[in-house]
Amino acid sequence: MTGWLLKELSIEGFRGINNNGAPLTLKFKSDRINSVFAQNGVGKSSIFDALTYALTGRIARLAELPTAEGGERYYQNRFHPTGIGTIGLTVTPEVGGADVTITVVRQPDGARTASCSDGQDADALLAELNREFVLLDARTFQRFIDNKPLERGRSFAGLLGLGKFSTLRQSLKALANTRAFNGHAGTAARNAEIIRAKGHVQTANTQIREAFLVLVGEQLGPALSKQDFDTKVHGALANIEILKDHCTGKSFSEINPDDCLTTIKAAEGGAEKEKLSELIRSEATLSEAIKLIPAIEHVETLSKIARKRDDALSQTQGDHFLHLYKAASAIVDQERWEDKHLCPLCDIRGESSLPDRVTAKTAHYTTVTEASDELKAEWKARAWDDVTRLEALVLAKEEAPLIQPTGAAIKDGKFDLTTAEALEVRLRIVRRQMN
Numbered sequence: 001m002t003g004w005l006l007k008e009l010s011i012e013g014f015r016g017i018n019n020n021g022a023p024l025t026l027k028f029k030s031d032r033i034n035s036v037f038a039q040n041g042v043g044k045s046s047i048f049d050a051l052t053y054a055l056t057g058r059i060a061r062l063a064e065l066p067t068a069e070g071g072e073r074y075y076q077n078r079f080h081p082t083g084i085g086t087i088g089l090t091v092t093p094e095v096g097g098a099d100v101t102i103t104v105v106r107q108p109d110g111a112r113t114a115s116c117s118d119g120q121d122a123d124a125l126l127a128e129l130n131r132e133f134v135l136l137d138a139r140t141f142q143r144f145i146d147n148k149p150l151e152r153g154r155s156f157a158g159l160l161g162l163g164k165f166s167t168l169r170q171s172l173k174a175l176a177n178t179r180a181f182n183g184h185a186g187t188a189a190r191n192a193e194i195i196r197a198k199g200h201v202q203t204a205n206t207q208i209r210e211a212f213l214v215l216v217g218e219q220l221g222p223a224l225s226k227q228d229f230d231t232k233v234h235g236a237l238a239n240i241e242i243l244k245d246h247c248t249g250k251s252f253s254e255i256n257p258d259d260c261l262t263t264i265k266a267a268e269g270g271a272e273k274e275k276l277s278e279l280i281r282s283e284a285t286l287s288e289a290i291k292l293i294p295a296i297e298h299v300e301t302l303s304k305i306a307r308k309r310d311d312a313l314s315q316t317q318g319d320h321f322l323h324l325y326k327a328a329s330a331i332v333d334q335e336r337w338e339d340k341h342l343c344p345l346c347d348i349r350g351e352s353s354l355p356d357r358v359t360a361k362t363a364h365y366t367t368v369t370e371a372s373d374e375l376k377a378e379w380k381a382r383a384w385d386d387v388t389r390l391e392a393l394v395l396a397k398e399e400a401p402l403i404q405p406t407g408a409a410i411k412d413g414k415f416d417l418t419t420a421e422a423l424e425v426r427l428r429i430v431r432r433q434m435n
Contacts, residue, residue: 003093003094003095004091004092004093004094004128004129005028005030005091005092005093005094006028006030006089006090006091007027007028007030007090007091007092007099008025008026008027008028008088008089008090008101009025009026009028009047009050009051009087009088009089009090010023010024010025010026010086010087010088011023011024011046011047011050011086011087011088012024012080012085012086013076013077013080013082013083013084013085013086014046014049014050014053014075014076014077014085014086014087014106015043015045015046015049015050015074015075015076015077015085016043016045016046016077017043017046017047017050017077018077018079018080020080020081020082023086023088024043024047026047030092050085050087051087051089053075053087053104053106054087054089054102054104054114054126055126055129055130056130057112059071059075062074062075072110075106075110076106076108082108083107083108084105084106084107084108085105085106086103086104086105086106087103087104087105088101088102088103088104089101089102089104089129090102091129098118100116100117100118100120100125101116101117102114102115102116102117102122102125102126103115103117103122104122104126114126186373188370188373188374188377189373189376189377189380191377192377192378192380192381193380193381195381196380196381196383199383208220212229212232212233215233215236215237216232216233216236217236218232230251230252230253231252233252234247234251234252234255237255237260242263242264242267243260243263243264246259246260246263290390290434293387293390293427293430293431293434294382294383294384294387294427296424296427296428298378298382299420299423299424299427301378302375302378302379302410302415302420302423303417303420305371305374305375305378306371306375306415306416306417306420307417308367308371309367309368309371309372309375310416312364312365312367312368312371313364313368315364316364316365316368329355329358329359329362331344333355341353372413375410375415376410376411379407379410384403384406384407385403385404385407387403387427387430388401388403388404388407390430390434391403391404391426391430393433394429394430394433394434402422402423402426403423403426406419406423
């Protein structure tokens with residue numbers, strides 16, 4: 001993008017400028033500051049409006065009038081015989097080069113066209129010229145002058161064309177609140193899922209190595225390629241007489257495991273054999289579940305998280321106050337709420353910034369939410385739900401289960417230190433009975 005300097009402006013039939021056949025022409029010096037001054041009522045505002053319309057295609061104060069007032073009717077000069085408004089902008093490249101004249105025409109029906117003297121895309125060039133700091137009307141400048149020093153500093157970014165950068169900075173500042181970001185993004189729950197998935201992968205790898213050793217008769221080395229793996233397993237299966245028909249003429253990936261199992265069951269025969277297999281599978285499942293029984297330290301972790309949640313909860317004043325804080329924040333964050341120390345609810349001005357106080361208050365609610373999510377993630381990551389079956393095996397008939405209700409209490413946000421103590425006792429009983 002190159003810089004452009006306005007060299008000449010011509011206006012005919014637009015706003016308060018008639019000049020039929022003799023456009024009002026203003027020439028500007030590109031190497032110095034230019035100004036347009038005159039007594040009131042001679043067209044200074046019309047010059048500004050014409051330049052605004054040429055760059056943006058609209059005049060905000062007219063476009064925002066109620067429909068009944070017909071702001072569109074006041075764009076062209078009502079006394080011009082053709083009813084056509086014409087605006088010419090001659091600009092010169094800041095780095096040097098040929099001048100370019102852009103002609104913008106508005107027809108009586110409101111249609112707008114733009115053309116360039118050198119044939120390039122006029123609308124694209126106008127969009128390039130329409131930067132944030134190009135046009136500054138008197139009202140905006142007066143508001144800047146009247147602002148308090150703090151607000152004046154914030155709005156100065158817009159006057160310099162840095163408004164978008166200022167907005168981006170505010171967004172990045174919000175994202176810098178790592179605790180709130182992690183809570184909204186569910187980072188704790190995702191990390192728990194990753195831990196759980198890694199555990200399942202590790203278990204599956206162990207089972208594959210054990211099965212390979214039994215079937216092939218050798219250790220599964222890390223350097224073994226997939227092709228060699230398939231060849232060895234396929235050869236071992238093909239050497240089993242009852243499975244030979246399922247392997248002959250097929251690659252390893254084409255062997256149907258279900259067909260192999262059906263053939264083995266038929267060869268072994270009988271319901272008792274099937275029952276034995278089921279018992280063996282159950283034993284393997286229970287053995288795996290026993291390995292995953294959480295340690296006592298994991299109960300202490302749950303207690304620690306619960307204490308953190310309860311401490312934060314004690315600093316809050318309930319959901320009604322949270323809604324109040326959010327409503328207050330939504331008001332004072334607006335640009336038109338200039339005094340950030342003035343409370344919109346009680347009209348009392350405090351010593352400290354109201355947004356900072358609201359942020360401090362809502363941080364406690366964020367901590368409560370994060371701790372609750374962390375409790376759920378910790379419970380899920382340690383496979384507590386799998387321990388429910390083991391608990392059922394060791395309970396006496398008159399004893400009530402505890403692990404499943406504890407999981408429900410965590411989901412409902414009702415887990416407390418008393419429940420944690422009871423869970424620790426029950427966990428010790430399960431571990432003792434299973435060992």
